[in-house]
Each structure stands twice: as C-alpha cells, then as structure tokens.
Amino acid sequence: MADAKIREVFTVNGQEVTLALEANDTLLTALRNNGYTEVKNGCSEGQCGACIVQLDGRPVNSCQALALSAKKKKITTSKGIGNYARVSVIQEAYVEAGAVQCGFCIPGFIVTTDALLRENPNPSDEEIRFYLSGNLCRCTGYVKIIDAVKLAASRMKKA
Amino acid sequence: MLRKDLRWFFPEKPDEIPAILKNEAKAAFHAGGTSILRTKPESITALIDLGGLGWNTIRADGSAVVIGAMATFNDVIKSTASKAATFRMLQAALARAASNSVRNRITIGGSLADYAPWSDLIAPLVALEADVVYLEDGKGEKKVSVTDFIGKKLAKEKNCIREVRIPEKEIVFAVKRLARTAFEYGMFSLAVCGKYSGGAFESVAIALSGTKDRYARLAEAEKVLTGKPLSDALAREAADTIKVEFAPDVNFGAEYKANMVGVYLRDALAEIAGRK
Secondary structure (H helix, E strand, O other), X not given: OOOOOEEEEEEEOOEEEEEEEOOOOXXXXXXXXXXXXXXXXXXXXXXXXXXXEEEOOXXXXXXXXXXXXXXXXEEEOHHHHOOOOOOOHHHHHHHHOOOOOOOOOHHHHHHHHHHHHHHOXXXXXXXXXXXXXXXXXXXXXXXXXXXXXXXXXXXXXXX | OOOOOOEEEOOOOHHHHHHHHHHOOOEEEEOOOHHHHHHOOOOOOEEEEOOOOOOOOEEEOOOEEEEEOOOEHHHHHHOOOOOOHHHHHHHHHHOOOOOHHHHOOOEHHHHHHHOOOOOOXXXXXXXXXXXXXXXXXXXXXXXXXXXXXXXXXXXXXXXXXXXXXXXXXOOEEEEEEEOOOOOOOOOEEXXXXXXXXXXXXXXXXXXXXXXXXXXXXXXXXXXXXXOOEOOHHHHHHHHHOOOOOOOOOOOOOHHHHHHHHHHXXXXXXXXXOOOO
C-alpha cells in the first residue's frame, strides 16, 4: 500500500506496528493490505464471519469496523492465537476433530473460539452454537466444529 | 462510498464536540460503525468517534437503568447492572439481534440514531417507554421520550445520543421477531409487556417495529387485553384489531408480514400466560 496516505500505529497480535491505510478503510482492508492475509474477506457484509478478529479480546467482524476506530485497541488475528511455530490447542483441536475442510472460514472460527473459551471455559453445545452464530461454514455442517471446540475446552482445562 | 479524505476526531470530553461540529462542513458521529458502513455516505467530511468519552457504562440509578450510548448490544446482554424485568426484556430482545460478533459492534446509540427498520432495539424501547438523553447540537443535554425522539426526528446529524434510560419495573414480557433464520435481519420485532396478575393484564404495552411508519403502538389490542382474563379467544380478539402496513421485500409480502404480527402476538400472549 505504498500509495496509502495515512501511517498509524496499531497493536496487532501483541506487536506495535505501523499500518499504511486510508481514512475510509475497513479494518479488514487495512489488515489485509498490510500483510495480515489470514484475515479472510468473505461477504464484506458482516454475515459470514471469515474476517473476524478480536478487538480487546472480543470477536468482531473486521469488515464492519472502520480501521481508525480500532487504533487504540488490541487487535488479534488467528495468527496471534497460534501459528506454525506455536500451534494453539484450539488449532490442534480443529485439525484433530476433522473440523477443517476448505479452510477459508477457519481463521474466523479460531478467533471466535478463543474468545469463547476465555469467557466460558466449559461451554455447553447450545452456548457454543450461540457464540459461534456469526461464523458460517459451508463445508463441514458444524458438527465437527462443535466437537473441536469441546475438545479444545477439555484440553485447556487439563493444561 | 466514504471519502478517502475523511477527517477523524477522537474527543475525550463532550465539550470538545461543538467546535468540531462548527468547523466541519458535514461531520457525523461514529459509534460502532456498522450503520455508516452500510450507507457509506459520500457527503460526510469528518467522523467524530465517540469511543473515548466513556459512554459505554450501564448502571441502575434507583428508578431507571441508564445505558450509555456506546454500550454495545453484548454489553447490555451481559450486564448485571439491574435485575429488573424491564431490563431483562431488553436483554432478551437484543440477544436475538444479528450474530455474537456483530453484537460486539452495534451500539445502543448507533442503532437508535440509524433507526434501521430491522433494528431489534426499537420495539422494546417503545414498549418500555424509555427516555433518550442527547446533546443538542453537541451542547445542551436534553431528555425526551423515545417516541418523541423518533417522531420528531431528533436523530439529526448534530444531535448526539448520550444515554438511554429504561424505567426499572416488575413486569411480564415476551419479545418476538420475524426473520428467515435466527441470524437474519428481522422483518419486524414485536415487544409485549405489562402488569399481569390473576391471569389478566392490569396494563399492557405492545410495540412493533419494521412497519411502513417504522414503528407502531398497538393501542387497540392493548385496550382489548386490559382488565380481562387472558385466554386464547381474547388473544385472537386482540390480534384481530391489528391494522399495520408493511413494505414488501424480497423475502416476504406485505400482507404476509401483517398477518404474522397477529400470529406472533398470540404466541407472545400464550408465552406470558404460561401456555407455551
């Protein structure tokens, strides 16, 4: 984004970084244009949840937030929860439960699941469905995703 | 489309707002941002972000629950500030709105100012006879009923909602919404509440949002229901008085929506009577 006019400091995944952006950019656009491509652009209307990141620990659709409104908040993407070098319990659980097929929606699910389990370490099936209501998956049918969340919850309790 | 040269302001005190409004050709208030991103008005030259004003608190002051304009729907749903049934009704209505992640962005003030026909906020606020406190032209604080706020179109660009006040009362209530799926925008929202004892309403308020006139108080139905034992027959009689107009949309015809109000009212009343 060499032509973007604004340079602003944000906190992304625990690091202070300078993002190049426009004043009218959504958080989704700003993150992707600055290399955070793990944040996926699905519907751009707040319907699918592929673009969900955490703002101060709460899952939000980054397509529904203007980037500059997030400049004083802590932004966490799926790579802030775990990455190749440090895979999180949640990511492992999604793989082991067979909850990942095409994978496009999964970064959003990981981010939301992390927020859920910090808020409620022992969620019921109904609580999981309610919390993940903004994350759509068109491959799995959700059963294995819910299994993954429960598997992650049980492992986090033991850890 | 929003302009690339938008200027952003982040006031930390309300008294910084008037100067911004005075100096900017067309400034708009920014709360959660979901409405602005839907309409993307090109005419806006500046955004005044209200996030730094501390207007996201929820407290009970002895007679009312006071909800800051910047409180998100999830802030309200998770709040333990009040156990009053009036507050629980609002929590129940907002818990059905959109998705968990969107509820973390939609604010009370933004939803009221935008006043989208699918808002799940308006019907309960009208039924609960809430008050709205706003800064007129960003300055003097005023308090009006929510129906005056909507009816007099006070959500003007220079008026800034500061808080909403819900009276704390013990009531019975039921909230309903018509949508294709739980996640979808509601086609209408229905809120029913009142004082109920011995199987009859002493008083009842029924509010509907999403109509052609944006919202309606179903006064005829309220009259039918007041002071008589609540039965299926009485609920049907109340439902038969409903005359509301909707605009058709891609999912539902206007007549279908109007008919469904009666069905949902009967459902709500059955729920209150403990039959559902």
